[in-house]
Amino acid sequence: MNYNNYCFFQQVVMEKRKQFDEKMRKQKNGEEICEDELKEKKTFLNLLLQLTHEGTKMTDDEVRHEVDTFTIAGTDTTASTLSxxxxxxxxxxxxxxxxxxxxxxxxxxxxxxxxxxxxxxxxxxxxxxxxxxxxxxxxxxxxxxxxxxxxxxxxxxxxxxxxxxxxxxxxxxxxxxxxxxxxxxxxxxxxxxxxxxxxxxxxxxxxxxxxxxxxxxxxxxxxxxxxxxxxxxxxxxxxxxxxxxxxxxxxxxxxxxxxxxxxxx
Ligand code: HEM
Incomplete structure (x- = not known):
């Protein structure tokens, strides 16, 4: 993985974590949750972030490692095999x-x-x-x-x-x-x-x-x-x-x- 990819994934995790924390805060305080937030798909990253709210403590770096593993292990492998x-x-x-x-x-x-x-x-x-x-x-x-x-x-x-x-x-x-x-x-x-x-x-x-x-x-x-x-x-x-x-x-x-x-x- 090159440095640019590293920074990109890190940034995605940080932004998603911010959005997710905000949604959780609103839910906790009984505030209205906007339609976009409700419609959000259960992506692998969202599920990992959800886990961190349900007791499994994972740092941004650990979440990024999991995302990296799945991105590399789950895409290049099938792409090359198919080719x-x-x-x-x-x-x-x-x-x-x-x-x-x-x-x-x-x-x-x-x-x-x-x-x-x-x-x-x-x-x-x-x-x-x-x-x-x-x-x-x-x-x-x-x-x-x-x-x-x-x-x-x-x-x-x-x-x-x-x-x-x-x-x-x-x-x-x-x-x-x-x-x-x-x-x-x-x-x-x-x-x-x-x-x-x-x-x-x-x-x-x-x-x-x-x-x-x-x-x-x-x-x-x-x-x-x-x-x-x-x-x-x-x-x-x-x-x-x-x-x-x-x-x-x-x-x-x-x-x-x-x-x-x-x-x-
Ligand atoms: C043709 C497709 C694929 C091939 C040939 C392949 C092959 C492999 C191999 C050889 C390993 C190493 C396991 C070891 O160290 O003993 C591995 C690990 C892994 N693969 Fe795949 N893989 C493929 C597709 C996928 C897909 C689609 C995903 C996810 C959706 C995936 C997720 C993983 C993960 C997470 C690991 C690490 C497991 C661990 O360390 O416990 N792979 N794969």
Whole structure:
């Protein structure tokens, strides 16, 4: 996060806190609350500020940290994953057609997506999972050991920082045959059952895994379903091997996504 963003978020928190305190003061004194204040949406920030009035003491700085975490963790991750999905759709036009057929079959030409549709968009789900395998946008996670760990050949003492390379795990040929071959059927239930549950961790694992993973999957399925109904997706990339990667907070292609969309006739 750069300095300008820091100042911006800090200012937003301070202003919202001022407005919120004023509303609380009016409520307490039985004063009239204006329409704008009543209509205000329950945003994440408003809910955090409300908590501070209900006993959970949080400083402006702590509230800002929470907002920063959700802004970065909740937007860049899905944006980059969706962009990688578009690259994969463009690179695999036959698969794109199959997924589109599934979408039209379930949603028709113009109905909105509902919560019930989520569990029926199976091929689309497998497709997103395979994209996240090859391009886990959080490619590493960090931990610190709180006790000595014995891994047989190696000992990790307490207090060590550990980098867990999820991208290496997802591209490990001992776990994934032909790791750079794009194949959503790797996520058919019978295939999943053959693997260790921790061989695939795009949202990390354990008690500090991604808190937003269900929401992320729903929002990505919805966006892709709506996009495929109306557009054909193309890319300049021919192979996965030619996509060079860099970590810019989240995983991105060094040379951009190179995606084009065309309105369907
Ligand atoms: C494709 C989408 C996403 C991916 C691949 C992803 C992946 C991850 C990963 C790998 C972590 C690290 C967990 C760890 O250290 O073990 C994480 C943490 C987190 N994610 Fe996501 N995430 C995504 C979307 C979201 C969304 C949409 C939200 C919120 C609405 C979100 C909120 C968070 C938060 C708050 C954390 C920190 C959890 C903690 O430290 O306890 N993420 N995510």
């Amino acid at each position: 990688f999905c578009l690259v994969m759709l463009g690179m695999h036009p036959d698969l794109q057609e199959k997924i589109r057929e599934e979408v039209i079959d379930i949603l028709g030409e113009d109905r909105d997506v509902t919560h019930e549709d989520m569990s029926r968009l199976n091929l689309l789900e497998r497709f997103i999972k395979e994209t996240l395998r090859i391009f886990p946008v959080g490619p590493i996670v960090l931990r610190m050991t709180d006790h000595d760990i014995n891994l047989g050949k190696h000992q990790i003492p307490a207090g060590c920082s550990i980098v867990l390379g999820l991208i290496r795990l997802h591209r490990n040929p001992e776990i994934w045959k032909d790791p750079l071959k794009f194949n959503p059927d790797r996520f058919l239930p019978e295939e999943v059952a053959k693997r260790h549950p921790y061989s695939y961790l795009p949202f990390s694992g354990g008690p500090r895994n991604c808190i937003g993973y269900k929401y992320a999957m729903m929002s990505m399925k919805t966006t892709l379903a709506m996009t495929l109904r109306k557009f054909v997706v193309m890319t300049e990339y021919k192979t996965i091997e030619e996509i060079r990667l860099r970590i810019n907070i989240v995983l991105k292609p060094t040379d951009g996504y190179k995606v084009y969309v065309k309105l369907r006739e």
